[in-house]
Amino acid sequence: MSGSLWLKPPAATPPLPAPPRPRRRPTAPAPDGTAPDTPSPDGGSPVGTAPDPLDELADRLDDFVAAAVHPDEVAALLESDGMTDDHIRLSYGRNDSFALAEDLYARVERRHPAPAPTGPAAPAASAEGLAACLLRGLLFALPGLAHVLAGPLLAGQPGRYGLPAGTVPLLAGAVTGWTWNQVLSHRAHTWLGLGDRPAAARALLTGAPAGALAGTAAALAAATGGEGPAVVFAAGQALYLAAATVLLVLGRERALLTALLPLLGALPALRWDLPDPLRAALPALSLAAAVLAAARALRPGTARGAAGRGGPPLADSVPYGLFGLGSGLLVLHTGLGTTLAAGAGTVVALTLSMGPAEWLLHRFRRGSLTRLRTLTTARAFRRAATGTLVLCLGAYLTVLLLLALAAAPLGPGDPRPDPARLLTLLLVGTVLWLGLLLQSFGAVLGAAAVCLLAAAAQTLDPAAGALAAGGAAAALAVLSRVLLVRPTAHRP
Template sequence: MSGSIWMPPGARPDTLPAIPRQRTRPSWAQPDPIDELAARLDDFVAAAVHPDEIAALLESDGLSDDQIRERYGVKNSFALAEELYERVERRHPEPDGPLHDPWQVGLLGCLLRGVVFALPGLGYVLGAPLLAGPAGTVPLLAGALVGWTWNQGLAHRAYSWLGLGDRAAARRSLLFGAPAGALLGALVAFAVATADLLAVAFAAGQSCYLGAATILLVMGRERALLAALLPMAAGAALGLVHPVPDAARLALLLGSLAVVAFLGLREVAPLKGRGAVSFCGSAAGRDQPQRTRTRHTTMGPRLSASYPYALFGLATGTLVLHAALGDAPSAVALTLSMGPAEYLLYRFRSASLTGLRNTSTPRAFWRKTTLTVTECLTTYLAALLTLSLTTSALWPNAPDITPTRLATLLLLGVVLWTALLLQSFGAVLAAATVCSAAALAQTIALLTHTAAPHWIALTVHGTAAIAQATLVCALLGRATAHR
């Protein structure tokens, strides 16, 4: 029997066994759990451009790989996502109401922020005659770097609280964080100063301004900040064509600082009384229930999450300072360009949401995203070039406009805009790393005099621009980054 084949009775040896008919699921059998899940997530799965979007949703629902294997018979969330992606036909269901686009902003508001970013630079023009030559700029530079670093991290923490819906906690973080940053900036300026106490006082005022301005910008009070800066800006503009007495310079600087500090303090000061209303129009009675809910539902944003943003502020501030040391009009153009840059960032985020609705394959979405980011970056560089030519034409004794100077400025614009784009998608650590490496390389090369400054800047900015453009293409081509 060991070498024979068993056959049923009556079968002939030359007859092949019949092919069994495929079994069908009995009517009483349990339904396929993957089909049930596909029906439940039908709208989301149908609109997904890539299976990774579905996997992200499954993981956000708390499904572990063990649960997925037990319930659905596949090995992990990615396998289940691919199965759902295959079973549901691609389509984009139209919402019942108007489309919600959180990235729609007005151009005027963004341009206003750019002007607000640039106006404080006129304070240095107004206060320059009060400082003791180049030695007086060292405390200012040190204090400015500390302020940009600290306040970038502080702004992220306050925005994180606002994102959680706890406006009162955002106010508290600004109330305690802004004075601490101002004190730190003043102490650093005093530590690096030689003998010019007036420069230290100027740096201390600069630190106070940065803290108060951060409060107003985070809380959406750009117009109030602009109104407080206008007298100082008018005095600086007058000083470019007509001598201004030192007493008037000092009065304009201190007056603007006092108004900005008062507005910032009024914005975050604790509210007195149950029905008291803050300067931004929020009643204390409305804040209290929100604060109670937040305390019970979350421990708040992690402090360490703000560190990369602080490093990003230090790196980008150093790059802009390097540009300002050799070419002040270019630095002013860069600062003014932050308004158009912010608007184009919002425009890109809005267009990416439209791309998610209008494309059905990963390749089509990648092409759409690449085209949109190219258009936005090109528009920003055109705005930066226009601002650079304008400021150079208006600036007294401005350096000559050369192809090398323009190329260096535009490459730095690419670095800053792509860094802000990466930061807006949460990839701040990557952007901070590239910008920090660029700032460190430019600083070391400048201190060691290894090459001409403009060639150093051109090389560093070009390398950083290529690195960040690569990061943008790698990250923003993924549909999950835009959800």
């Protein structure tokens, strides 16, 4: 059972309470120098004039315009409301949405909700979020202990491409599972975002078994004679990935952790030989517990009427699967750069780092929203968002480096880390973190394309690992800098 690199997208930011609305800026004097029209006694339109449609629009969009840091934000809202240039010219006398947005932006006084409190409760909430993300990182890594237990059971003649016996079907099943479960988790999260938990459970109830069958079929198709035990293990791996996806999407991390506890029996196997029945029983027990926990979590999906209305288009979920495919292949190439055993520390470091990576993704989003509420110009926001992006990425790479140094002794021979392997690992870590960041903001298609191109380059020429990862990291850094420093990308 292999750890999945699936990562839950950050939850939507709850709406902030609206502050008291101050009066709009005073109306400027008329061009001839006379005072503006006086209001009527009942507070309505000025005496002797028709209501100004621009005033009515400003009143309707007051809260949004007051919190905007650039007129382009207002223009984007107008266009999303379906206002065409013809309509704007006829109704408001402006040439286009940008001219109208500039007038609205100048007419409404800037005001931003106060930043979130930073008292004693704020660090506690941050620590709680960090603990949850670290738990998820542990959940990604623990299934790797099943390979430690089952390794002697899968031993046989040397496999293809210089890899141990059974490696190819195991990898085929794992990559298929990563790809399928990325698509499935996106569809289920879309239902959860709509507030329809039974529909999300129904989507998982349909998609998870299909994903387990797809992973098993891929392993079976990639197997050759004598790799039957590896196919059986790959089937269990596919079933586990399906169950883990269900539990992670539905927020049942503690249930999944409980199901994985039997795998801790692999720790003695790192030093002593264990009986074969025990080696087989511990992963089987953990798998059965995970499947039962997932089945219990899916009971709302069996209710009549669940997922009764149209769901998200399948085309919207496909890019998430492509990103899962590309990132999964990059991780496999990084772990198999020399031999399977030599890459063990690399894979452990990457899987454990997914917990801190998720916390830093949330940290970037929270920091950007805070800057959005406190800064008043687009230039200042771009500068602050760039700094936050660099700090969060640097923090993730620091954690990844420390984990790699700690995991280096897991490999055979000299426990000192190889500088070339460390460089490739950090470049792949940059690709993963920036790709996940772009995915969380909906820019998944670009991230998927870059990851797939890098994975294809490594597949064609395994020696080009650092070069392919470096090119992908540079491309995603540019894409993140272009897309994520815009204020409109961070509107709640």
